[in-house]
Amino acid sequence: MPAHSNxxxxxSFGPFRLFPKSRLxxxxxxxxxxxxxxxxxxxxxxxxPGEVIDKRELVKRIWADVNVDEGSLRFHVAALRKVLxxxxxxxxxxVNVPGRGYCFVASFAQAPPQVAPPSAETALPRSxxxxxAKMIGREEVIEKISNGLSLHRFMTVVGPGGIGKTAVAVTxxxxxxxxxxxxxxxxDFSPLRDASHxxxxxxxxxxxxxxxxxxxxALLTFLKTGPxxxxxxxxxxxxxxxxxxxxxxxxxxxxxxxLATSRESFRxxxxxxxxxxxxxxxxxxxxxxxxxVLAYPAAQLFVExxxxxxxxxxxxxxxxxxxxxxxxRLDGIALAIELAAGRVxxxxxxxxxxxxxxxxSLQWRGRRTAVPxxxxxxxALDWSYDLLPAAESxxxxxxxxxxxxxxxxxxxxxxxxxxxxxAETLEAIDSLVTKSLISxxxxxxxxxxxxxxxxxxxxxxxxxxxENRQFARRHAEHFRDFxxxxxxxxxxxxxxxxxxxxxxxxxxxxxxxxxxxxxxxxALGIALTAVAVSLWVRLSLFAECRERTRTALxxxxxxxxxxxxxxxxxxxxxxxxxxxxxxAREARPILETTLELSDRLDDKDFRLRALWGLCIDQxxxxxxxxxxxxxxRFADAAANSPDKTDVMLGDRLMAVALHYxxxxxxxxxxxxxxxxxxxxxxEKPKIFPLDLRISTQYFRARILWxxxxxxxxxxxxxxNIEEGRANGHALTFCSVLxxxxxxxxxxxxxxxxxxxxxxxxxxxxxxxxxxxxGLWAKAFNAAVxxxxxxxxxxxxxxxxxxxxxxxxxxxxxxxxxLGELAAAFLETDQIDRGLDVIDDVLTRCNDRQELWYLxxxxxxxxxxxxxxxxxxxxxxxxLRGAMDMAVAQGASFWELRCAISLARFMFRAGRSxxxxxxxxxxxxxxxxxxxxxxxxxxxxLIAQLRA
Numbered sequence: 001m002p003a004h005s006n007x008x009x010x011x012s013f014g015p016f017r018l019f020p021k022s023r024l025x026x027x028x029x030x031x032x033x034x035x036x037x038x039x040x041x042x043x044x045x046x047x048x049p050g051e052v053i054d055k056r057e058l059v060k061r062i063w064a065d066v067n068v069d070e071g072s073l074r075f076h077v078a079a080l081r082k083v084l085x086x087x088x089x090x091x092x093x094x095v096n097v098p099g100r101g102y103c104f105v106a107s108f109a110q111a112p113p114q115v116a117p118p119s120a121e122t123a124l125p126r127s128x129x130x131x132x133a134k135m136i137g138r139e140e141v142i143e144k145i146s147n148g149l150s151l152h153r154f155m156t157v158v159g160p161g162g163i164g165k166t167a168v169a170v171t172x173x174x175x176x177x178x179x180x181x182x183x184x185x186x187x188d189f190s191p192l193r194d195a196s197h198x199x200x201x202x203x204x205x206x207x208x209x210x211x212x213x214x215x216x217x218a219l220l221t222f223l224k225t226g227p228x229x230x231x232x233x234x235x236x237x238x239x240x241x242x243x244x245x246x247x248x249x250x251x252x253x254x255x256x257x258x259l260a261t262s263r264e265s266f267r268x269x270x271x272x273x274x275x276x277x278x279x280x281x282x283x284x285x286x287x288x289x290x291x292x293v294l295a296y297p298a299a300q301l302f303v304e305x306x307x308x309x310x311x312x313x314x315x316x317x318x319x320x321x322x323x324x325x326x327x328x329r330l331d332g333i334a335l336a337i338e339l340a341a342g343r344v345x346x347x348x349x350x351x352x353x354x355x356x357x358x359x360x361s362l363q364w365r366g367r368r369t370a371v372p373x374x375x376x377x378x379x380a381l382d383w384s385y386d387l388l389p390a391a392e393s394x395x396x397x398x399x400x401x402x403x404x405x406x407x408x409x410x411x412x413x414x415x416x417x418x419x420x421x422x423a424e425t426l427e428a429i430d431s432l433v434t435k436s437l438i439s440x441x442x443x444x445x446x447x448x449x450x451x452x453x454x455x456x457x458x459x460x461x462x463x464x465x466x467e468n469r470q471f472a473r474r475h476a477e478h479f480r481d482f483x484x485x486x487x488x489x490x491x492x493x494x495x496x497x498x499x500x501x502x503x504x505x506x507x508x509x510x511x512x513x514x515x516x517x518x519x520x521x522x523a524l525g526i527a528l529t530a531v532a533v534s535l536w537v538r539l540s541l542f543a544e545c546r547e548r549t550r551t552a553l554x555x556x557x558x559x560x561x562x563x564x565x566x567x568x569x570x571x572x573x574x575x576x577x578x579x580x581x582x583x584a585r586e587a588r589p590i591l592e593t594t595l596e597l598s599d600r601l602d603d604k605d606f607r608l609r610a611l612w613g614l615c616i617d618q619x620x621x622x623x624x625x626x627x628x629x630x631x632x633r634f635a636d637a638a639a640n641s642p643d644k645t646d647v648m649l650g651d652r653l654m655a656v657a658l659h660y661x662x663x664x665x666x667x668x669x670x671x672x673x674x675x676x677x678x679x680x681x682x683e684k685p686k687i688f689p690l691d692l693r694i695s696t697q698y699f700r701a702r703i704l705w706x707x708x709x710x711x712x713x714x715x716x717x718x719x720n721i722e723e724g725r726a727n728g729h730a731l732t733f734c735s736v737l738x739x740x741x742x743x744x745x746x747x748x749x750x751x752x753x754x755x756x757x758x759x760x761x762x763x764x765x766x767x768x769x770x771x772x773x774g775l776w777a778k779a780f781n782a783a784v785x786x787x788x789x790x791x792x793x794x795x796x797x798x799x800x801x802x803x804x805x806x807x808x809x810x811x812x813x814x815x816x817x818l819g820e821l822a823a824a825f826l827e828t829d830q831i832d833r834g835l836d837v838i839d840d841v842l843t844r845c846n847d848r849q850e851l852w853y854l855x856x857x858x859x860x861x862x863x864x865x866x867x868x869x870x871x872x873x874x875x876x877x878x879l880r881g882a883m884d885m886a887v888a889q890g891a892s893f894w895e896l897r898c899a900i901s902l903a904r905f906m907f908r909a910g911r912s913x914x915x916x917x918x919x920x921x922x923x924x925x926x927x928x929x930x931x932x933x934x935x936x937x938x939x940x941l942i943a944q945l946r947a
Contacts, residue, residue: 013106045104137297159276162335278332282324305341400458622848662851698740708892710929749933
């Protein structure tokens with residue numbers, strides 16, 4: 001019979017014997033393999049037989065140092081029952097009490113304690129190491145642990161290798177030394193390879209000479225003589241033997257305190273766990289200056305260690321972002337930061353940052369006086385890796401194929417197999433989390449991640465063993481299947497969809513990089529690209545979508561049997577060009593080919609996608625008559641679709657076309673029809689890169705405004721901003737601000753709101769790299785400056801931004817800004833320049849049937865003509881023509897502006913009665929918008945006319 005720990009009483013039930021302190025389960029005398037968590041559950045339940053233990057209490061007890069849900073508990077209880085053969089038919093040991101918890105129901109007997117054979121070994125005494133001259137970023141931690149020792153007799157500092165556990169414990173030991181009368185003893189277990197020598201190692205650290213084979217009684221005699229603090233360092237490889245001994249000596253020596261450091265907790269009675277987290281790092285922001293970076297402990301440590309090794313050092317503004325990046329890349333791990341700082345003298349900060357991508361960074365050497373496992377990152381990780389059982393080391397290697405966080409399901413799909421079952425893989429992950437080699441990540445759903453240094457190390461091991469290609473393939477296959485499901489998921493709300501699928505962007509990139517590499521699998525890469533399109537579109541990553549689809553199309557070649565995949569990729573490429581950075585002109589032939597393929601394959605979905613894209617292309621190119629024809633073709637193709645979203649998209653296309661063609665009344669009919677159907681809308685329409693619900697409302701707001709329904713338009717725009725901001729889709733929010741919020745505030749004369757919205761839009765475009773809306777935002781903000789009265793600043797800035805926009809200024813969204821440029825020339829009496837601008841724009845509008853803004857442009861031209869002796873005679877006729885045009889379009893707002901200009905002209909000519917007859921009826925028809933600037937102007941002018 002095997003020997004067990006001192007005073008370890010066995011619990012016998014059925015054919016089993018359980019030794020809680022030795023953490024051993026035997027069946028008919030033979031040891032059984034039980035996962036760590038499953039064994040913890042059995043021990044906890046067996047210690048309270050017949051009692052129903054609440055599930056939350058079990059989770060809290062078993063996972064004291066990790067946040068998990070009840071699913072993990074169910075998984076490990078199922079694993080335990082499998083080991084016990086607890087089928088529910090004959091032998092019953094652990095039962096589930098629905099709605100309450102679990103209960104251990106076996107009848108059992110207490111076996112006599114098993115006494116281990118004594119052993120002894122002598123060693124030289126060890127003193128408390130010298131503390132570091134300066135501890136950075138750990139003062140609060142040290143204070144908490146130091147105070148905690150007054151309340152708790154056994155504390156364990158837990159964290160990954162190199163994070164600073166030893167330094168913290170040593171500093172606490174020095175700080176509390178006087179409280180223990182100098183009886184603070186440091187025991188370093190890292191050199192110990194034979195766990196049977198633990199007691200003698202402790203005894204030698206205490207300076208005791210042990211002559212008996214069992215040193216435990218002498219240890220206890222010494223520790224009972226007065227207060228003492230034992231610091232046990234690097235305990236992770238001896239926990240099974242050390243844990244019961246610590247429990248024993250803490251129980252028997254009432255004035256003793258134990259502070260341990262370990263990469264996993266002891267899971268012992270009375271233990272208080274203090275998890276040491278990485279040093280806080282500067283965030284990933286573009287506007288960080290030197291002071292911002294140095295406010296974070298990780299950066300402070302980096303700079304401090306540079307100064308120690310290289311002499312006085314001053315961080316420059318250019319280097320500050322690099323230091324922030326280095327600290328983030330090293331996950332705030334103190335040892336890694338110190339080792340990187342030691343390279344700066346030779347390579348500089350930029351060179352050191354570039355070397356982080358190299359496996360050689362794991363071999364950087366640190367202080368000569370450091371313990372061997374802390375002299376390089378590789379040594380620190382070797383120490384942890386070499387202690388792992390085969391299943392855990394294999395799992396760690398395989399998980400290194402993931403980039404960033406990953407879900408448990410993904411881990412099981414990729415890492416299981418080749419000798420590891422899914423259950424064993426999840427059990428290994430659980431253990432690796434406990435040992436601080438994997439970190440839980442995410443608050444809403446459980447995800448895991450490897451620290452970058454750990455991932456680099458494990459990935460190197462994967463390559464060394466020739467396993468990389470096998471698991472890279474599994475990784476790519478998993479995400480191909482995963483995004484096939486994403487394509488079919490049309491009911492999940494966008495924020496939740498992005499939370500589920502958007503989190504895998506880095507993994508998709510990694511999988512595609514491998515697939516299209518020389519030793520990859522191009523066919524797998526093509527398939528993954530095709531299904532990942534929805535991800536790039538929903539994240540507004542059109543430039544990446546463009547490059548990835550081009551890579552896939554090049555790999556696809558001219559093979560004639562791949563028309564369906566080619567159609568999918570061409571559709572994605574066309575959309576990415578259309579919504580991308582000034583590449584819209586390249587989209588049309590690609591979308592036309594997509595349409596040809598969809599007709600050949602009779603694919604209704606991709607026919608609609610191509611028609612939609614071609615219609616938007618005509619909008620972008622200002623061909624509104626052609627856009628309307630395509631919108632009608634789309635509506636005809638969608639009429640018989642079983643998906644009501646398709647019919648709604650047809651109405652929306654027609655509404656936008658009619659709006660730009662200047663038919664606001666019919667546009668309102670179409671957009672209201674979409675609005676009335678939004679309750680049946682799937683949250684993620686299959687062919688639309690913007691959120692249909694939100695995009696419907698900003699076009700409704702525009703149409704309502706032009707119809708003179710200012711209050712409804714402003715209220716709708718305000719709601720639209722909140723919905724767009726909450727939605728989280730970058731391109732949609734750009735359109736919310738640029739298509740409605742900014743222009744409506746500007747037209748209303750609310751320049752504070754216009755400035756606020758324009759600033760937010762610019763910041764948003766810079767954050768998400770959406771260039772075209774960024775160009776527009778800069779020009780719009782310049783127009784706001786000019787309109788607020790600072791024409792001297794605003795006019796040249798507006799000209800500069802419009803010139804910088806290049807061909808983009810011919811997009812429909814820029815038209816009002818060109819009108820405002822002419823109006824600014826009017827304000828500065830540069831009449832000829834203003835007329836040149838307005839004539840160019842009027843020609844463009846007439847050629848392209850871009851009629852919606854034509855009444856306002858004609859009004860601005862008339863105002864310019866009134867200032868010119870050569871043209872003033874025709875001004876009145878132009879103003880009357882502009883009014884008639886506005887009435888025909890159903891654009892009451894433009895009609896009001898034209899009436900104001902005409903009445904003002906008549907008033908100055910002494911024709912007050914005629915002026916009142918023009919303005920008063922128009923103003924009287926406005927039931928809304930009493931507070932907008934034009935209505936205030938109209939009321940003031942009417943008052944003057946009546947006087």
